[in-house]
Amino acid sequence: MNRKPRPQHRPCQQLDQLSDWRQRLFTRRQLLIAAAAGSLAAVFPQASVATAGSTKKLDPWPLIDAVQQQLFPNEDHAPGAREINALGYLKFVVSDTTLAPEDREFITRGAAWLEDMAQQMYKKSFLALSNTDQEKVLQRIAASEAGENWLSTLLLYIVEALLTDPVYGGNTQQRGWTWLQHVPGFPRPPLDKTFPRLLS
Amino acid sequence: MKDFDVCIIGSGAGGGPVALTLAEAGYSVVVLEKGPWFSEQDFYKDELACCRRSVYTPDLRDEQHVIEDATDNGGWDATPTSESGWDFWNGNCVGGSSNFMSGFFHRLKPVDFHQLSEFGPIAGANRVDWPISYQQLAPYYDKVERVVGVSGKYVPHKNIEPRSGDFPYPPTAEHAVSGWIDQACKKLGYHSLRVPRAILSTPEGNRRSCEYSGYCGSYGCSSGAKGSSRAALLDRAVATGHCEIRPHSKVTRLLSDAKGKISRVEYIDTRTDKNATQKKYLDARIYVVACQAIETSRLLLSSTGPAFANGLANNHGQVGKNLLFSAGGSGSGDFNYAGLSDEKLNALKQVGPFVNRALDDWYTINDAALGKGRLKGGIVEFLFSHPNPTGKANGLKWSDDKLRWGKPFKRKLEEWFTTDRTLKFEAFNDWLPTDDCYVSLDNSVKDRWGSAVARVRIGYHPHDLQIGRYLVDKGEQVLKQMGAVRVDSSASGSPPANLVAGGCRFGNDPGTSVLDSDCRAHEVENLFVTDGSFMPTGGSVPYTWTIYANAFRVADIIKAG
Secondary structure, three states, X not given: OOOXXXXXXXXXXXXXXXXXXXXXXHHHHHHHHHHHHOOHHHOOOOOOHHHHHOHHHOOHHHHXXXXXXXXXXXXXXXXXXXXXXXXXXXXXXXXXXXXXXXXXXXXXXXXXXXXHHHHHHHOOOHHHOOHHHHHHHHHHHHOOHHHHHHHHHHHHHHHHHHHOOHHHOOOHHHHHHHHOOOOOOOOOOOHHHOHXXXXX | OOOEEEEEEOOOOOOHHHHHHHHHOOOOEEEEOXXXXXXXXHOOOOHHHHHHOOOOXXXXXXXXXXXXXXXXXXXXXXXXXXXXXXXXXXXXXXXXXXXXXXXXXXXXXXXXXXXXXXXXXXXXXXXXXXXXXXXXXXXXXXHHHHHHHOEOOOOOOOOOOOOOOOOOEOOOOEOHHHHHHHHHHHHHOOOEEEOOEOEOOOOEOOEOOOOOOOOOOOOOOOOOXXXXXXXXXXXXXXXXXXXXXXXXXXXXXXXXXXXXOEEEEEEEEOOOOOOOOOOEEEOEEEEEEOOOHHHHHHHHHHOOEOOEOOOOOOOOOOOOEEEEEOEEEEEEEEEEOOOOOHHHHHHHHOOOOEOOEEEOOOOEEEOOOOOOOEEEOEXXXXXXXXXXXXXXXXXXXXXXXXXXOHHHHHHHHHHHHHOEEEEEEEEEEOOOOOOOEEEEEEEEEEOOOOOEEEEEEEOOOHXXXXXXXXXXXXXXXXXXXXXXXXXXXXXXXXXXXXXXXXEOOEOOOOOOOOEOOOOEEOOOOOEEEOOHHHOOOOOOOOOHHHHHHHHHHHHHHHHHO
């Protein structure tokens, strides 16, 4: 794994993002090289060239929606990905200009690879698989570094949708805060003071 | 006729005191700040803005550092921070990183001003005495309490530094856990110290008092209570009518003449000039540089001139050398909710009031267990984790080195968020100055405007780890005595990027220091440096109070002319 141990002592600052960063870097670099060579299979080694070549026609969002529900399922006492609008939140993330273009590509192209893997394993779309089989596809993906990084990235943004301020589109009706008994700070950001507005 | 009497580059804790003092004295002052000018109306308790997107700091693709850390075989490995993600920026906006500090404030102690005489040399460390004493700085520590606003209560204490009278503001509200710390320390025979805060407990002028939202360290302050350079000093400096602040103004060079005097400053408007094609210039009688230690050294090194082939004020090769960080180690322990009385549970869960507790029993250590006579030690500071729930939750997706998701991940989240509360401590001991910790210019990596970025070597002295270990062991004892579980700690030589000083140390010998005792450059008569760069040794506490105090001291020197 390309995951360097993070520095342990850094008072007054947060490092939680760092390990993710270092880790994603490697995959993003591979992606850029692969994009230059026109081959998705080079990034996601087990993908068949046929499916990889047709990724542009594939709508990634229904697939990502299904993966999010698998990664963060709904339960009676605890919200799932849909209950916190994780998909809508992720669409906001990829539309944000502060996100590096290669990160955006990585998120959407990963869906094509997932679909390819489902076809290879079950001759069916990921969307048509049972929970159990979807989980098996995710396990298979997670066994490769690129796949683990893709799932890790989706989990990062699910967690952001769970615990950041609802003004950003996730955490619907503060369900994330309520479930985890988290007390938010105040004053909370109004719509005209969200971070893209502060940057403009 | 010069454009201004004084040009200050950087608006943080080093720049603000000079701007206010000289503007009040009627000097015409301009402050050039690279970042934007936010106010209380822009600061909300927004984890994405404060901590997960580059809002108050540059995008690392545009502006970065190159960090050299030690390899296992004795070499150095250089990594650009755009690749590592290890961000060394700390708040590029009016007021600088003081906007985002936690504000637990400590003075240096008298012993910090003459460490070499007091403790002797250490092989491999460039330990020196300061050219000034605690007594010379003490009135300015007092001034910071009044002008920036420090809330606290004077309690006689065995190691307390000499001070006059009580604090001008009563202590901030304190968390119940502070009392638990006191009880545990009493049983252990330690002397818990009531830590002052640079946060207003009562309103002052246009600043409201603290509203105890609990989202403080790393967040901008919405009430104005936090003693940032912006809220406490610059807003007032501007109100005098003698101080102009120019945000979005990135200084690229200080131009100097054949006699070695600065003639003018070159800067660019970062909003309109993406390619540095429309450089701007202004001149002043006196130039004050305060860009935080790393960037101050970078600016001087970048500012070559007819009298300075190797950078401004650098004819003795001292600029950038002896960089310091405030570090040592850290630890934590958890207090389980299960089994607590309702009263104690509610007290523990409370969010908002401050912990305000530290231990300085080992500021100097005389312990046969370390076997070396009397040693310089440090402090142990107790605090709750900064409120960054997203960051915390994201870390929980890893189970050892394997990704976890689905219901197992959700159970882990429930466990972390709803079954206990973590109390942390941080140990601060001296970061010994060495030849392996310094700033230079990178040969290949440039910023967005084509200037060489700072390359920072971050080596540490092994002695630091030994002292750090000693201190975190004491912190662990306190947490265990308090009944915490899962108590853990580590000493570390990894530098906290937000607590940095040195690089232009002051001293009496131009051969071994950049600045004289007034913080005027030995080699440049119209240049002063007033951020933490001046510190030749760091002391065993975070630097901010000392930076503020010294900047007020230098401002008085400039005023006296």
